[in-house]
Amino acid sequence: MKPYADPERDILVARYGVVGDPIEHSQSPRIHQAFALATGQRLSYDKYHVTSENFASFARDFFAKGGSGLNVTVPHKIAAAELADALTPRARTAGAVNTLLHTLDGRLLGDNTDGAGLIADLARLRAPVTGARIVIIGAGGAVRGILGPLLDQHPAEVWIANRSIERAERLAEEFKSASRPTQILTCSLIALRDVGSADLLLQATPLGLQGQLPTLPNSLVKAHSFAYDLGYADQVTPFESWALAQGVGTAASGMGMLIEQAAEAFFVWRGVRPDTAALHLAHQSSRSATSNKR
Numbered sequence: 001m002k003p004y005a006d007p008e009r010d011i012l013v014a015r016y017g018v019v020g021d022p023i024e025h026s027q028s029p030r031i032h033q034a035f036a037l038a039t040g041q042r043l044s045y046d047k048y049h050v051t052s053e054n055f056a057s058f059a060r061d062f063f064a065k066g067g068s069g070l071n072v073t074v075p076h077k078i079a080a081a082e083l084a085d086a087l088t089p090r091a092r093t094a095g096a097v098n099t100l101l102h103t104l105d106g107r108l109l110g111d112n113t114d115g116a117g118l119i120a121d122l123a124r125l126r127a128p129v130t131g132a133r134i135v136i137i138g139a140g141g142a143v144r145g146i147l148g149p150l151l152d153q154h155p156a157e158v159w160i161a162n163r164s165i166e167r168a169e170r171l172a173e174e175f176k177s178a179s180r181p182t183q184i185l186t187c188s189l190i191a192l193r194d195v196g197s198a199d200l201l202l203q204a205t206p207l208g209l210q211g212q213l214p215t216l217p218n219s220l221v222k223a224h225s226f227a228y229d230l231g232y233a234d235q236v237t238p239f240e241s242w243a244l245a246q247g248v249g250t251a252a253s254g255m256g257m258l259i260e261q262a263a264e265a266f267f268v269w270r271g272v273r274p275d276t277a278a279l280h281l282a283h284q285s286s287r288s289a290t291s292n293k294r
């Protein structure tokens with residue numbers, strides 16, 4: 001897609017940032033600063049801890065004072081979609097925004113790069129998507145962002161399993177479309193034992209942040225299965241450990257998705273697509289170093 005930002009706005013050093021609550025754990029400043037260095041772009045990128053009550057006033061003030069773009073993370077993605085003057089088609093489909101920017105005519109545009117980030121990372125890892133049986137655990141904001149782009153890859157079947165089944169059902173209803181023949185099925189976490197095995201199993205709850213994972217039946221994965229945790233950490237996540245213990249072919253964390261969604265946001269803002277290979281490599285080496293220390 002074409003970038004929307006106005007480089008003329010960037011008089012001195014263009015100001016970007018990520019806003020969320022919590023935000024301490026965010027790796028986005030490190031990633032965007034690496035992209036800026038590699039592409040020779042002059043910009044600053046900071047993290048901002050902002051609560052839900054203050055999100056709209058913070059974002060308006062940031063842009064009024066000349067800020068060029070914001071990434072938006074938990075729990076503000078839906079509020080950001082409501083704040084934007086206009087949405088890109090993929091943000092409209094998601095009903096959630098992770099990237100805000102000023103357009104040439106001064107309007108605030110909301111975009112969502114999460115889905116593009118996941119698809120790019122799954123392609124990099126050669127994970128099964130087209131024709132695959134996909135099971136997603138969770139039905140929150142992240143799943144809103146990834147569901148459309150996943151369905152565009154024509155999987156054979158998509159299951160959404162969630163603690164509150166109503167939320168999964170609402171998502172399935174919203175994303176059902178005549179132009180997308182893939183069947184979207186829903187179930188509770190308990191009913192997962194009757195679903196059978198996934199070619200691609202996506203973990204999209206924030207439980208890993210507390211060192212936990214949802215209770216999952218072993219029948220969900222087989223040796224050919226690819227297990228992907230949208231959550232990420234310097235070490236192997238609890239979900240990756242569980243999947244590897246069940247004997248899956250491959251398990252991966254969401255750090256790759258984080259890097260790829262950031263690259264897409266950087267392109268939307270700056271019109272330059274950063275090479276992500278060096279960051280993927282650096283993450284892999286830091287993980288091996290961590291696991292070697294154990």
Ligand code: NDP
Nearest residue numbers: 138139140141142163164167204205206230231254257258
């Ligand atoms: P949300 O808060 O919007 O959704 C959370 C989901 O997890 C809901 O489906 C919720 O179920 C479920 N959940 C929460 N607690 C539990 C629990 N104790 N047991 C079972 N299910 C639970 O979060 P997001 O969708 O925005 O984010 C989900 C994860 O994805 C986060 O870890 C986030 O960091 C990660 N993420 C990673 C990205 C990346 O680039 N790698 C990008 C975006 C997100 P219920 O509906 O019943 O409450």
